[in-house]
Amino acid sequence: MKGLLLMAYLDEKWETMPQEKLMELQLEKFKKQLRHVYQNPFFRNRCAQSGLEPDDVKTREDIKKVPFTIKSDLRDNYPLGLLSGKWEDVVRIHMTSGTTGVPTILAYSKNDIEVWTQCMARNFVAGGMTKSDIVQQAHGLGLFTGGFGFHYGLERVGAKVIPTGAGGTDRQLRLMQEWGTTVFTGTPSYAAYMAEIAIEKGIDPVKDLKLRLGFHGGEPCSEGLRKRINERLGYRAHGGGMRVCYGLTEMGGPMSMDCECECGQHVWADHYLVEVINPLTFEYVQPGEPGELVLSNLSFEAMPILRYRTGDRVVVDSETCACGRTHPRISGFLGRVDDMILVSGTNVFPSQVEYVLLKHPELSENWQLVVLDKRGLHSIKVEVEPVVGCQLDEDFIPRLEKELHDYLEIKCGVEIKPVGSLPRFEGKAVRVVDKRN
């Protein structure tokens, strides 16, 4: 049950443009963008190394000749080595926290902010938001790209925005009650935490709150976690649902979201080119097969990046959606390559662990994966908490260990922790504790 669908559009002509037209437009914009970035010494050298000149790209097939850009290119050229527009036209700079090294930055022109706003507003309308909605926007408003992109898009829709930013959970809940907030945005882990605190305080989100839509992103979210948030924050009971959001700083921040059909996050093809490659051969995968997402920013002026290898393993569905939108959807998000941990030769994705854990209603959504190092021997265990008031059977641990082993193809211990003892997160959750040197 997905509630009453509004099926409204912000820019109907663009959102439902025939796919052949979209593809022609993409090629024209890609060629123009390639000539633009060619002004920048980094991109010009990169092209020269492949013997490529901008005029060599004439057909869609030729796009494959253009070299990829990768994360380290952004870091190596910090701060402004990838700027293709004019510095005097830059009006905004966002960056990642850079806690693990050089931050990734993105500079925006006035027009870039306009494109971003338009993409986000389309997303919100596609997700079922209207002018009447009262929105608590709890993505951080700061260096991180998320909060501002959300804020502009929400204002463009004409919704009533309360820019709470992240954190201050007691106040968030109080405002939800006082204002009858209908839409909540933030990370999925913060939404789960909000539900937990509400229940602790004796607030029943279904009866005492009016939340009907959640736009949650900034970290991977399993279907299990989405289902829980939908139930516990009352989105489904109030006729709406949780829409997953996807984006990355390198492409300008949050950029794509679920529409009301909740069958994948639409990427606006008039502004972004989507390619899916096999990360080993760099060839395109067959339609519907998983591969690494490669994105090109077709509209930004200041720091557009072409053929950016996102490191995200996805499945893309290019069929026209039931909502009528012709733009491709990221229909399966299989984790970030960066999130992957290698343990004794096996790749483990935290999203796989969450998938197994949240099939168990007796477990809370708070968990942690610990990588252990016993004199050079590496192993993993997962720490979980039962939900309040739930007693776990004696055979729960061996059953869960077997399920994890079957799914991850590596032995994984299970430790039950007391209720409330594992860390909670108001922003992005940190699920992996790596104790190896």
Ligand SMILES: [Zn+2]
């Ligand atoms: Zn759709």
